[in-house]
Amino acid sequence: MDAPQFPQTGFVRLSQILAPTGPIPVSKSTWWKGIKDGRFPKPMKLGPRTTVWKAEDIRALFEGRDDG
Numbered sequence: 001m002d003a004p005q006f007p008q009t010g011f012v013r014l015s016q017i018l019a020p021t022g023p024i025p026v027s028k029s030t031w032w033k034g035i036k037d038g039r040f041p042k043p044m045k046l047g048p049r050t051t052v053w054k055a056e057d058i059r060a061l062f063e064g065r066d067d068g
Contacts, residue, residue: 006059011044011052023062 006016006023019025026034034040041057059065 006062007055008059010055011046012055012058013050013052017053017058024058 006012012022014028014031016022017024018028018031024031031040035042041053041061043051043053046052
């Protein structure tokens with residue numbers, strides 16, 4: 001998935017974030033460790049089995065900005 005196809009706003013699921021379909025080339029375990037360590041944005045829970053992230057935070061991460 002190319003960066004321009006990534007949503008500008010809204011919520012995204014983990015499958016939209018991590019490679020091969022998403023812009024962040026790390027494994028799930030690395031992603032969750034990065035959240036715990038503060039390297040990656042914290043998720044939001046929409047329900048008991050629904051975890052999302054703000055698209056703006058993820059976009060800031062892979063575009064190298066520090067505002068996410």
